Amino acid sequence: MTIRKDLPSIFDDFSEARRNGFMAAKNFKETDRPMIGTFCTFMPQEIPLAIGAATVSLCATSDETIEAAEKDLPRNLCPLIKSSYGFGKTDKCPFFYFSDLVVGETTCDGKRKMFEMMGEFKPVHVMQLPQGPDQQHAHLVWKDEIILLKETIEKQFNVTITEEQIKETISIKNRERKALKEFYELGKLNPPAISGMDILKVLYGSTFKFEKEDTINELTELTARVKEEYVAGKKLESKPRILVTGCPIGGVTDKLVKAIEDNGGVVVFYENCMGAKAIEDLVDESNEDVYDALAEKYLKIGCSCMSPNKARFEMLGRAIDEFQVDAVVEAVLQACHTYAIETATVKDFVNNKKNKPYISVETDYSTSDIGQLNTRMAAFIEML
Amino acid sequence: MYSIGIDSGSATTKGVLYDGEKIIDKVIVPTGANPRRAMEAIYDKLYRENAYTVTTGYGRALLKVADKQVTEITCHGKGAAFLDNQISAIIDIGGQDSKVILLDRDKNIKDFLMNDKCAAGTGRFLEVIMRLLQEDLCDFDDYVSGASGTKISSMCAVFAESEVVSLLAQDVSGPSVAMGIIESISQRTANFAKKLPIDGKVFFSGGLAQIESIRKTMEKELGLEMTTHEDAQFAGAIGAAVIGYQHMSRK
Ligand code: SF4
Numbered sequence: 001m002t003i004r005k006d007l008p009s010i011f012d013d014f015s016e017a018r019r020n021g022f023m024a025a026k027n028f029k030e031t032d033r034p035m036i037g038t039f040c041t042f043m044p045q046e047i048p049l050a051i052g053a054a055t056v057s058l059c060a061t062s063d064e065t066i067e068a069a070e071k072d073l074p075r076n077l078c079p080l081i082k083s084s085y086g087f088g089k090t091d092k093c094p095f096f097y098f099s100d101l102v103v104g105e106t107t108c109d110g111k112r113k114m115f116e117m118m119g120e121f122k123p124v125h126v127m128q129l130p131q132g133p134d135q136q137h138a139h140l141v142w143k144d145e146i147i148l149l150k151e152t153i154e155k156q157f158n159v160t161i162t163e164e165q166i167k168e169t170i171s172i173k174n175r176e177r178k179a180l181k182e183f184y185e186l187g188k189l190n191p192p193a194i195s196g197m198d199i200l201k202v203l204y205g206s207t208f209k210f211e212k213e214d215t216i217n218e219l220t221e222l223t224a225r226v227k228e229e230y231v232a233g234k235k236l237e238s239k240p241r242i243l244v245t246g247c248p249i250g251g252v253t254d255k256l257v258k259a260i261e262d263n264g265g266v267v268v269f270y271e272n273c274m275g276a277k278a279i280e281d282l283v284d285e286s287n288e289d290v291y292d293a294l295a296e297k298y299l300k301i302g303c304s305c306m307s308p309n310k311a312r313f314e315m316l317g318r319a320i321d322e323f324q325v326d327a328v329v330e331a332v333l334q335a336c337h338t339y340a341i342e343t344a345t346v347k348d349f350v351n352n353k354k355n356k357p358y359i360s361v362e363t364d365y366s367t368s369d370i371g372q373l374n375t376r377m378a379a380f381i382e383m384l
Numbered sequence: 385m386y387s388i389g390i391d392s393g394s395a396t397t398k399g400v401l402y403d404g405e406k407i408i409d410k411v412i413v414p415t416g417a418n419p420r421r422a423m424e425a426i427y428d429k430l431y432r433e434n435a436y437t438v439t440t441g442y443g444r445a446l447l448k449v450a451d452k453q454v455t456e457i458t459c460h461g462k463g464a465a466f467l468d469n470q471i472s473a474i475i476d477i478g479g480q481d482s483k484v485i486l487l488d489r490d491k492n493i494k495d496f497l498m499n500d501k502c503a504a505g506t507g508r509f510l511e512v513i514m515r516l517l518q519e520d521l522c523d524f525d526d527y528v529s530g531a532s533g534t535k536i537s538s539m540c541a542v543f544a545e546s547e548v549v550s551l552l553a554q555d556v557s558g559p560s561v562a563m564g565i566i567e568s569i570s571q572r573t574a575n576f577a578k579k580l581p582i583d584g585k586v587f588f589s590g591g592l593a594q595i596e597s598i599r600k601t602m603e604k605e606l607g608l609e610m611t612t613h614e615d616a617q618f619a620g621a622i623g624a625a626v627i628g629y630q631h632m633s634r635k
């Protein structure tokens with residue numbers, strides 16, 4: 001039934017997904033199903049999925065609307081926040097335009113205050129994310145917030161969401177996570193089977209595909225194809241293996257991955273939000289209380305907004321070993337305090353607990369620092 | 385056997401010819417508006433048949449005949465260690481950026497930091513202020529001799545400039561302002577360097593390194609011994625030549 005395409009064109013299909021996402025979103029809306037805009041991996045997608053809605057990430061990755069945003073927001077703010085707000089305000093983002101409801105979380109200070117302002121021109125529901133993810137009370141608060149999100153959606157779209165429906169979406173999301181995980185675990189192959197750029201294309205592109213079952217099938221087929229060709233001898237040259245961590249990247253932040261791979265490295269693992277951060281852990285399907293199961297999974301996300309943030313270091317440590325990582329590169333968006341501060345702890349962990357080199361680079365959504373990024377990455381890789 | 389190292393910097397382009405033991409020739413020309421031409425001119429001057437050529441610096445990709453490109457971080461580290469093999473770190477304050485490089489026991493790069501976002505930690509800052517004071521950077525040591533620094537509190541070069549104007553209007557002396565700027569650059573650079581576990585003897589390079597009073601202030605702020613070399617500005621080119629020579633002999 002499917003025409004067998006060669007791998008490069010499959011990868012390009014995924015990277016086209018965002019560009020074609022506009023049409024996909026339009027087609028999706030024409031089937032009379034709602035679309036929910038999200039900003040963060042803490043948002044439990046299982047809830048909107050239960051009413052047949054699609055979720056789409058509104059985290060903008062271009063500097064196009066930053067100027068417009070700076071009319072309302074301070075200059076010295078993370079570009080992700082400014083540009084996302086700007087796209088919403090100027091209605092330049094089709095996904096924002098198509099979103100019937102925007103869901104935000106009280107993650108970092110910048111985002112939480114921005115959501116208040118965004119609420120002026122768009123229906124925004126903000127989930128109150130608690131701190132201290134290991135604490136029992138945090139778990140209870142988050143569970144409550146998930147129920148509140150369900151009720152908000154029920155009210156806005158005039159539907160009832162049953163636990164049976166949520167059970168079903170938990171199972172779909174788990175299957176999607178497994179498919180994504182099996183795909184990015186191709187990064188364990190040494191010598192590598194595919195470039196980090198191709199991994200990124202797929203991870204990023206899959207967030208702009210709205211029919212989950214199709215995405216799961218495509219991913220499974222893709223992984224099998226890569227493995228097949230690897231066994232048949234299609235391998236890349238061995239190079240220093242890099243783990244990328246830090247602020248959410250994707251879109252314009254391709255420039256970092258390009259700088260790494262143009263200068264002699266290969267990215268084998270993404271710990272950021274586009275990558276493993278929210279995919280690794282599944283929701284416990286044996287837990288009869290679906291809200292409890294969801295709260296448990298989502299509070300385990302190792303984001304720097306959390307204090308303490310042990311989960312991030314557990315994942316980093318495991319990935320460094322399992323993916324045979326030679327060095328760690330962290331990308332920090334300008335003016336992102338939580339990630340910038342945490343670089344000191346990450347560096348200490350990587351250098352002293354894992355005995356691997358580490359570098360952090362500050363960047364933004366412009367292309368003006370490509371030369372500097374290249375020099376830094378080249379020097380870093382020369383050092384390995 | 386010879387190797388050539390060429391370092392294309394933002395202000396000057398430097399080149400050296402190396403025979404595996406010592407530097408036998410060196411050239412420096414202004415980079416000007418055409419970095420490629422500056423590199424070609426140096427290459428022609430140093431040319432030896434079969435010499436292995438390594439380029440480094442901002443314009444490193446521009447010389448077509450080069451055999452290899454290596455970043456300025458790696459070259460700078462290697463070159464400084466060639467000039468003084470007792471060092472364990474390098475601090476370079478350039479016109480555009482500043483960098484800190486740590487070396488391991490074998491003089492390979494262990495870690496580095498680069499600052500290219502903030503002018504207040506670079507030579508450009510001092511240049512701007514000296515222009516304001518209408519003094520020449522060449523006579524800096526004489527100019528500030530005996531002066532104690534006034535505290536400059538602005539964090540940014542642009543604001544510091546207006547702070548200096550108002551200090552001068554309050555009749556604070558020029559040398560005292562200049563010393564204040566030096567202390568501010570040194571403090572900033574030392575804090576930046578201390579983000580890495582810096583220790584041992586530190587090599588100081590970049591345009592400011594040749595000025596005794598600046599090196600002394602840096603030593604005080606950093607709390608470590610700092611040395612430099614009259615050929616410090618050739619460190620990048622020397623490193624490139626040394627790397628080229630090693631590459632050639634391995635083949
Ligand atoms: S980095 Fe943190 S706040 Fe940002 S999207 Fe990821 S989980 Fe959410």
Ligand code: SF4
Pocket residue numbers: 078079080081107108109110111247248305333335336337338339
């Ligand atoms: S990158 Fe940092 S500052 Fe920006 S939205 Fe994410 S956590 Fe907040």
